[in-house]
Amino acid sequence: MESLKLFWAERAPRERAILLAGSAAVVAVLVFLLLIEPAYKGIGRLERSLPQQRAGAAELEALLSEVKTMRARPQVASVSAGDVRAAVDTSLARAGIKASRIVPLSDGDLQLTFSDIPYASWAPWLAGIERELGARATAVTVTARDKPPGNVDVELALRLARR
Numbered sequence: 001m002e003s004l005k006l007f008w009a010e011r012a013p014r015e016r017a018i019l020l021a022g023s024a025a026v027v028a029v030l031v032f033l034l035l036i037e038p039a040y041k042g043i044g045r046l047e048r049s050l051p052q053q054r055a056g057a058a059e060l061e062a063l064l065s066e067v068k069t070m071r072a073r074p075q076v077a078s079v080s081a082g083d084v085r086a087a088v089d090t091s092l093a094r095a096g097i098k099a100s101r102i103v104p105l106s107d108g109d110l111q112l113t114f115s116d117i118p119y120a121s122w123a124p125w126l127a128g129i130e131r132e133l134g135a136r137a138t139a140v141t142v143t144a145r146d147k148p149p150g151n152v153d154v155e156l157a158l159r160l161a162r163r
Helices: 002-010 013-072 081-095 119-133
Strands: 101-104 110-118 136-144 151-159
Touching: 081 101, 081 110, 081 119, 110 119, 119 136, 119 151
Parallel strands: none
Antiparallel strands: 101 110, 110 151, 136 151
16 A cells, blocks of 8 residues: 555656546446446347237237136046947037047946047047046147148047046
């Protein structure tokens, strides 16, 4: 500290003023580079991401509304073991699609095979049977067909809610 005081005392008043001005300029540049510029860039980045965040919030609100609606619905119908096949057949008929094979499995699940079926018909049927009967697909294999476009072959293991 003494050497700094001695250094300062040896300087002429004009040299001291130049050193003070230079030090102030260096401090100002450091404050700008370390504090102001990162904050300014952060504000710009946040302003650019705000529309995406708002869209995400709107989507979450819509999903929350859907969850509330689904909770207000009555519980899915539970199907007795004897009615499983009939419930699936009825659901398939309502959807206007036909399984090429339905095999009951030993645990009460069903193995369904669909050949050359439009995916646009099959996927909504699966979502519907999950919603209406409480069914769950435990294994699904979907193979795209070349002709006609949009058709698939499907192997599906289906577990239905039971009493």
